Amino acid sequence: xxxxxxxxxxxxxxxxxxxxxxxxxxxxxxxxxxxxxxxxxxxxxxxxxxxxxxxxxxxxxxxxxxxxxxxxxxxxxxxxxxxxxxxxxxxxxxxxxxxxxxxxxxxxxxxxxxxxxxxxxxxxxxxxxxxx
Amino acid sequence: xxxxxxxxxxxxxxxxxxxxxxxxxxxxxxxxxxxxxxxxxxxxxxxxxxxxxxxxxxxxxxxxxxxxxxxxxxxxxxxxxxxxxxxxxxxxxxxxxxxxxxxxxxxxxxxxxxxxxxxxxxxxxxxxxxxxxxxxxxxxxxxxxxxxxxxxxxxxxxxxxxxxxx
Amino acid sequence: xxxxxxxxxxxxxxxxxxxxxxxxxxxxxxxxxxxxxxxxxxxxxxxxxxxxxxxxxxxxxxxxxxxxxxxxxxxxxxxxxxxxxxxxxxxxxxxxxxxxxxxxxxxxxxxxxxxxxxxxxxxxxxxxxxxxxxxxxxxxxxxxxxxxxxxxxxxxxxxxxxxxxxxxxxxxxxxxxxxxxxxxxxxxxxxxxxxxxxxxxxxxxxxxxxxxxxxxxxxxxxxxxxxxxxxxxxxxxxxxxxxxxxxxxxxxxxxxxxxxxxxxxxxxxxxxxxxxxxxxxxxxxxxxxxxxxxxxxxxxxxxxxxxxxxxxxxxxxxxxxxxxxxxxxxxxxxxxxxxxxxxxxxxxxxxxxxxxxxxxxxxxxxxxxxxxxxxxxxxxxxxxxxxxxxxxxxxxxxxxxxxxxxxxxxxxxxxxxxxxxxxxxxxxxxxxxxxxxxxxxxxxxxxxxxxxxxxxxxxxxxxxxxxxxxxxxxxxxxxxxxxxxxxxxxxxxx
Numbered sequence: 001x002x003x004x005x006x007x008x009x010x011x012x013x014x015x016x017x018x019x020x021x022x023x024x025x026x027x028x029x030x031x032x033x034x035x036x037x038x039x040x041x042x043x044x045x046x047x048x049x050x051x052x053x054x055x056x057x058x059x060x061x062x063x064x065x066x067x068x069x070x071x072x073x074x075x076x077x078x079x080x081x082x083x084x085x086x087x088x089x090x091x092x093x094x095x096x097x098x099x100x101x102x103x104x105x106x107x108x109x110x111x112x113x114x115x116x117x118x119x120x121x122x123x124x125x126x127x128x129x130x131x132x
Numbered sequence: 133x134x135x136x137x138x139x140x141x142x143x144x145x146x147x148x149x150x151x152x153x154x155x156x157x158x159x160x161x162x163x164x165x166x167x168x169x170x171x172x173x174x175x176x177x178x179x180x181x182x183x184x185x186x187x188x189x190x191x192x193x194x195x196x197x198x199x200x201x202x203x204x205x206x207x208x209x210x211x212x213x214x215x216x217x218x219x220x221x222x223x224x225x226x227x228x229x230x231x232x233x234x235x236x237x238x239x240x241x242x243x244x245x246x247x248x249x250x251x252x253x254x255x256x257x258x259x260x261x262x263x264x265x266x267x268x269x270x271x272x273x274x275x276x277x278x279x280x281x282x283x284x285x286x287x288x289x290x291x292x293x294x295x296x297x298x
Numbered sequence: 299x300x301x302x303x304x305x306x307x308x309x310x311x312x313x314x315x316x317x318x319x320x321x322x323x324x325x326x327x328x329x330x331x332x333x334x335x336x337x338x339x340x341x342x343x344x345x346x347x348x349x350x351x352x353x354x355x356x357x358x359x360x361x362x363x364x365x366x367x368x369x370x371x372x373x374x375x376x377x378x379x380x381x382x383x384x385x386x387x388x389x390x391x392x393x394x395x396x397x398x399x400x401x402x403x404x405x406x407x408x409x410x411x412x413x414x415x416x417x418x419x420x421x422x423x424x425x426x427x428x429x430x431x432x433x434x435x436x437x438x439x440x441x442x443x444x445x446x447x448x449x450x451x452x453x454x455x456x457x458x459x460x461x462x463x464x465x466x467x468x469x470x471x472x473x474x475x476x477x478x479x480x481x482x483x484x485x486x487x488x489x490x491x492x493x494x495x496x497x498x499x500x501x502x503x504x505x506x507x508x509x510x511x512x513x514x515x516x517x518x519x520x521x522x523x524x525x526x527x528x529x530x531x532x533x534x535x536x537x538x539x540x541x542x543x544x545x546x547x548x549x550x551x552x553x554x555x556x557x558x559x560x561x562x563x564x565x566x567x568x569x570x571x572x573x574x575x576x577x578x579x580x581x582x583x584x585x586x587x588x589x590x591x592x593x594x595x596x597x598x599x600x601x602x603x604x605x606x607x608x609x610x611x612x613x614x615x616x617x618x619x620x621x622x623x624x625x626x627x628x629x630x631x632x633x634x635x636x637x638x639x640x641x642x643x644x645x646x647x648x649x650x651x652x653x654x655x656x657x658x659x660x661x662x663x664x665x666x667x668x669x670x671x672x673x674x675x676x677x678x679x680x681x682x683x684x685x686x687x688x689x690x691x692x693x694x695x696x697x698x699x700x701x702x703x704x705x706x707x708x709x710x711x712x713x714x715x716x717x718x719x720x721x722x723x724x725x726x727x728x729x730x731x732x733x734x735x736x737x738x739x740x741x742x743x744x745x746x747x748x749x750x751x752x753x754x755x756x757x758x759x760x761x762x763x764x765x766x767x768x769x770x771x772x773x774x775x776x777x778x779x780x781x782x783x784x785x786x787x788x789x790x791x792x
Binding site for chain 1 (some may be wrong): 337434435438442445446454455457458460461462466468469471472475476479482483488733
């Protein structure tokens with residue numbers, strides 16, 4: 001594999017890696033808890049994209065078997081190229097997990113704001129240091 | 133919490149919402165029942181259904197929605213949806229199959245439609261649970277009293293806490 | 299019979315959670331969840347007895363045969379973990395915390411039990427399932443519920459710790475998910491045994507190595523392996539004490555199982571430990587954990603933080619056993635799962651007793667408490683001795699086999715370091731015992747009103763203290779099962 005192919009042939013992966021690092025950077029570098037949650041979401045979205053690109057078959061269509069009147073109860077015509085449905089289904093679950101995580105993280109952030117009067121991590125740390 | 137008066141006084145928003153909300157709810161039901169033989173299913177349907185009701189709450193106020201679906205009801209429905217799902221699985225066990233083996237549900241139907249019956253019941257459970265959970269999350273966030281003074285306060289007992297229990 | 303109802307191990311607590319939400323009666327929910335956990339424990343013990351000696355129980359969810367369907371597959375390795383998790387859940391659940399966690403009002407306490415049950419269900423699910431993505435789902439169920447449980451501690455920093463735990467846990471979970479995705483890309487299957495079988499020809503594939511890296515890092519975050527442990531001390535010290543006891547006794551143990559399963563069953567010991575030489579990373583990190591975390595524990599003024607740092611150090615012993623990759627060392631690590639669960643669970647329950655009566659577990663506040671709460675303090679001493687590894691306690695058993703395993707490998711220096719790190723444990727346990735028995739209570743904090751903890755609290759703590767001695771004297775059950783599990787893992791089975 002030449003270096004040109006290395007970049008062009010795998011461009012989807014490079015995009016995913018970049019997106020992932022953007023998310024991770026936000027989680028690490030931002031003090032605002034809501035922004036951290038957003039970073040976490042971007043991070044998760046990158047992983048979800050990874051599964052979806054993996055499942056895409058070039059030229060493949062949505063894996064819905066067409067109804068074929070000639071063969072009632074049969075499996076439709078053959079020779080159609082389908083994308084792999086399994087990773088998509090898995091990602092439906094992963095999205096649900098992401099929703100639950102986000103809801104919980106936001107609920108915790110709201111509560112932290114209630115207790116500390118701020119949603120900034122650094123200010124909360126200072127508050128803790130002053131009120132032990 | 134009532135919406136800001138600006139929203140309540142916007143006739144366009146109110147009229148459009150009044151017209152759209154029933155369509156959204158109907159579309160939710162369509163996605164729910166179409167999921168049996170095409171794209172769709174309980175999760176998407178539940179989210180669409182809950183989104184329709186949340187739009188209703190955004191335009192007509194949360195109180196109006198609470199009269200239709202109370203907070204306690206959403207909690208009960210959350211649990212009931214999951215239990216419906218589980219009950220189908222356990223029923224299959226009682227009928228001699230494995231957990232969630234829909235084929236074992238055949239004796240309940242006249243023909244060999246156990247798979248159909250199972251998937252419809254399960255998706256219904258998913259739909260109910262998801263719609264109720266999304267609404268419960270919405271209630272949990274919208275029901276908090278704004279903390280006006282910005283001062284840290286003592287932990288409030290009884291504050292909303294169900295957001296992540298999905 | 300048992301193979302027909304294997305699925306109930308996970309389904310019962312999973313469905314008991316919504317039942318609790320519907321029942322809404324705190325006492326009823328507590329009894330109900332206790333009953334459910336007791337049934338789970340009974341199933342786990344029956345399963346363990348069934349599979350001992352090389353048996354395997356396989357359960358096909360929905361009647362779909364593997365590798366397409368999700369398979370629940372239990373051998374000695376995960377039956378051991380199932381029994382461990384359910385036993386600890388049962389003991390901790392039976393602990394009567396008198397009013398539940400501080401931040402949950404009476405009318406919402408049923409939700410607390412629901413979340414507890416979900417957490418148990420998730421942990422059992424990770425252990426029992428033979429499907430890689432199913433593991434991820436259960437991992438997130440257990441993690442999400444443990445974030446909630448941690449946030450219920452009384453102090454405001456509990457919520458902050460829960461948030462931090464959530465961020466770290468989610469990153470770990472996503473890493474795990476990516477690793478599973480790469481494995482699926484390489485092998486085209488999600489069934490663990492099928493992955494292992496098909497991975498053989500493509501072990502040198504770049505994707506395989508990347509998958510291994512992602513899985514190991516992801517699980518290490520959840521396991522709190524040394525440099526990734528930062529969430530643990532805060533989470534354990536600010537969570538409600540009962541929750542700390544439960545999480546310390548189960549959550550990290552299940553993560554350890556997951557790590558061992560990934561390394562030995564999926565990738566196989568020859569690839570991981572001979573070709574990639576993972577022990578070159580794992581061994582130094584384990585030893586660093588043993589020393590630095592124990593060292594940090596010495597300087598903690600709060601008993602809960604001290605125990606939390608000690609947990610990080612103990613995880614170091616477990617991963618040390620893992621990195622030996624021989625039967626004795628691995629069995630030492632596995633038996634330490636049980637032993638550490640018993641002692642640390644017991645110690646955190648003692649902390650809960652002390653918190654209830656004294657109101658603080660700051661070491662200065664505990665001065666002289668040995669006279670006022672003799673039984674609680676005695677349980678504290680037994681747990682402490684076990685942490686040091688005194689003969690006659692479970693801590694000695696694990697260290698004995700760990701040292702033997704390390705010596706078998708020819709790592710004499712590591713064996714010496716294990717013994718030296720025990721001295722650090724001696725220092726931090728000694729510090730607590732000195733305060734409890736030999737120090738005079740401070741003038742500012744009179745302890746005359748302090749009485750012995752109620753029986754509902756004392757009994758579960760003592761069950762674990764007695765177990766710490768009992769299994770320190772008889773090792774047939776614990777080490778016997780752990781040895782069998784280790785041999786099975788080294789042979790690449792689960």
